[in-house]
Amino acid sequence: MTSTARVVVIGAGLAGVTLARRLGELGTPALVVGDEEHRPYNRVLLAEVLAGRFGPEVTALPAPAALTRARVTAIDRDRRTVRCADGTLIAYGTLVLATGSNAVLPPLRGLFTAERELPEGVHAFRTMDDCLALSEAVRPGMRAVVVGGGLLGVSAARALAVRGARVVLAQQAERLMESRLDPAASALVRHHLEGLGVEVHTECRIRDVRTAGGAVRSVVPADGYVLGTDLVVLACGVRPRVGLARRAGLDVGTGVVVDDELRTSDPHIRAVGDCAEHAGRVYGLAAPALEQAGALAALLAGSGTARYTGTRSLTRLTLTGPGRPFDLAAFGETDPRPGDHVVRLADATRGTYRKVVVRDDRLVGGVLVGELGTVGALARAWEGAEPLPSAGGPPLHLLTNDGGS
Incomplete structure (x- = not known):
């Protein structure tokens, strides 16, 4: 395949790997460039790995036929190349951004060390490395505070409780999973967590992280009450990874802006998954990522006239534990x-x-x-x-x- 026809996908998450696999099935091979050391995995299952229900290998996605591990640092739209951190240049005919999203780190006092690192005991919960670090850190009887009561925070709190930690879940909103559930359903989620021993605090905004000797020792809500803890998990949502797109001069809103053919403002660059913003919406969910990947594969392979017009996605959550x-x-x-x-x-x-x-x-x-x-x-x-x-x-x-x- 010549460089002018070559499809290069930046991102080896669910969207990028699914796109490459479907393109391969349609006779249009693609090169996937991913920056994680782990083989491609399904991050939807990370909470089950943290809970000890699955090993990391269960999360593995089918590896694309062509995968290179590198961190892309720049896109040259005129030459249609991407530059990697090691200086390698990769030519493309069509470039697909499947860069996903990063965990949101809230503006808490004391959250970062002088070297702009998270203190010992403070963890984001987004990647396999985050999950494995948490799994290594958690011990039965350990005090843990989960900041954020959305889907990810609820899943993390449940997983830590199953591992025997004494968990406090701090949710700034008035109920758990407030963007997805009505009050009655949210109350049932809270009841389930409390049955596992999780202490749930709603309308609770964490203000400070306090450390000693470089390790977390407590967090302080806005009311000033000090919560002693050995572990803090930040589950405050995600933000699309759009740095590459912005530096390349593409249109960026919350995510990389795309049309019904998943085209960005550059006709040679597409975007799918958590980083893509379609019709003013960034989904951040698995179902839309899969639907976008399927539509784009058909378009790039010339096997149909598929268009992506949005996803009506359903949220499913299963919390396991005693009973x-x-x-x-x-x-x-x-x-x-x-x-x-x-x-x-x-x-x-x-x-x-x-x-x-x-x-x-x-x-x-x-x-x-x-x-x-x-x-x-x-x-x-x-x-x-x-x-x-x-x-x-x-x-x-x-x-x-x-x-x-």
């Missing part, structure tokens, strides 16, 4: 607007909760906790955006197990 697993699914708009029709079914004894939001005879969102037998039918009805059959009353059939068959 049966805690299953959760959420999609669309879980908070109703005035005039929406809301149907709820709850069983406190069994710890199950189901809710759907219907607007103008269309399913616009829902959340299920516990038994997820209906999730398949609900997801199909939501993704199809078709009018629901009218039966003259509340659409209770959407929440019955019969609907999931």
Whole structure:
């Protein structure tokens, strides 16, 4: 393949590796450039590795046919080359940015040492190296504070508790996973964590990290109460990695701006996954990354006229621990607007909760906790955006197990 036809993918995460694999299946080989020492892995499973449920090898993705380990430092759009940290130049015909995202490190006093490093005992939770360092550090009975109560923070708190740590989860918002769950579902997540021994504090903003001898000793919330700790896990969300794109002069919003063909402002450069911003939205989830990779593979291989018009993604979370697993699914708009029709079914004894939001005879969102037998039918009805059959009353059939068959 000549350099003018060559596809080069920067990033060996789920989006980049999936794109390269699908391109290979379509007869268009691609070179993947990744900067992590580990073989490509599925970061969705990192919490299970931290919990000790899986070994790191279980997270491995099928390796692309052509993979080089290097850190790309610059893009020369005129010459269509990328420069690596070791001085190597790689020519491309089409360049795909699949650079992913970085963990957000909150502006806490004392978070960094004089060398701009995290103190001993303070960890981000984003990469395999983060996960392995945490796994090595955690011990039964150890005090741990998880900062952030979103999907990642909840998963990290559960994993540390399963490993025997005494965990405090500090969430700045008024409830856990507030961007995805309604108050009732969030309360069930909190109840599950507390059942594992996690101490949950909502509306709790951590202000300071205090160290002694270079190691963390406590964190201080805004109310001044000192929480002694041996371990701090920062799970405050992620931010798209757009440095390369910005230095190359590409259009960047929150992420690298792309159109329905995943093209950036340079027609020879595309972007997929966590770093891509499509129609004003950065997803940061696995399902959109996979959908983008599939659409782009078809476009680059000339095997179709696929376009990416956005993803209606469903969030799934399974929390394991003592007793049966805690299953959760959420999609669309879980908070109703005035005039929406809301149907709820709850069983406190069994710890199950189901809710759907219907607007103008269309399913616009829902959340299920516990038994997820209906999730398949609900997801199909939501993704199809078709009018629901009218039966003259509340659409209770959407929440019955019969609907999931």
